[in-house]
Amino acid sequence: MHSELWHPLLIGFCLMLVMEGIVPFLYPQRWRNLVHQLALVSNRGLRITGFVSMMTGVILLYIFN
Numbered sequence: 001m002h003s004e005l006w007h008p009l010l011i012g013f014c015l016m017l018v019m020e021g022i023v024p025f026l027y028p029q030r031w032r033n034l035v036h037q038l039a040l041v042s043n044r045g046l047r048i049t050g051f052v053s054m055m056t057g058v059i060l061l062y063i064f065n
Helices: 003-026 028-039 043-064
Strands: none
Touching: 003 028
């Protein structure tokens, strides 16, 4: 990969970590409850949710680029 790609990719990864850390930092008990509820969701449900999330990301990247 080109070095020009690494910088924005690392910035995006760092921002993702910040965004994912906000809820457990601010609401640890709610986060714990959410994780417990996620453990009860079927594999198929998680796969569908993951797929929809990925496709939403791809579509948004296409729109904003």
